[in-house]
């Protein structure tokens with residue numbers, strides 16, 4: 001089965017407060033985004049890549065690829081207003097049957113095992129969502145009130161969120177809703193059951209400056 005990695009890096013990275021977009025920050029002499037590609041290639045060198053970038057950053061990426069002799073074949077697509085719109089633009093480039101891994105460009109620490117777990121489950125069941133149990137207590141907040149909840153009922157969601165191509169392309173023909181915070185929520189709203197698989201604890205989304213310290217130590 002053909003494998004497509006749709007890497008979304010069309011965001012601004014406002015919470016990182018960095019002069020350059022967080023996806024281009026250098027970690028161990030390479031832009032963060034290149035480490036993300038490499039994580040997929042470690043799992044399977046035959047991956048087909050689609051990369052979503054902000055339109056005004058495409059030139060910078062081209063230069064970075066030259067500077068770092070980054071020769072991994074990939075299609076570059078322009079990002080949209082939200083992650084949903086960026087994914088939609090990327091999906092439009094995939095017109096063959098296969099398994100699509102939709103992955104945040106800023107999660108370079110995804111493991112080979114997580115990618116494999118996602119592949120096997122998506123192949124058998126149509127979709128796979130990597131998750132981790134929270135390691136802290138959880139509280140529900142409602143206005144001025146808050147209460148402890150049973151954390152065994154909750155999981156934290158990672159990427160790559162992985163799907164048979166037809167299923168996810170059809171799901172993304174829906175109109176955008178603010179409830180769509182990830183790809184599984186888009187598919188779920190069509191009535192599909194979502195299948196959970198084990199992610200890896202290091203697979204954090206690089207969001208705040210402190211996350212870079214953690215990533216540098218592990219890459």
Ligand SMILES: Nc1ccn([C@@H]2O[C@H](COP(=O)(O)OP(=O)(O)OP(=O)(O)O)[C@@H](O)[C@H]2O)c(=O)n1
Pocket residue numbers: 008009010011012013014015016023052079080081082083084086087104105106205206207
């Ligand atoms: N319009 C958007 C917004 C986000 N993303 C991507 O979705 C992933 C997860 O988003 P997040 O980490 O929140 O990135 P940003 O939106 O860039 O960060 P911030 O919210 O801090 O601005 C990132 O790889 C980001 O580049 C995207 O492709 N297009």
Ligand SMILES: C[C@](O)(CO)[C@H](O)COP(=O)(O)O
Pocket residue numbers: 083104157158159181182183205
């Ligand atoms: C897709 C995601 O990374 C799953 O945890 C997450 O929902 C992205 O959230 P963000 O607010 O767009 O960073």
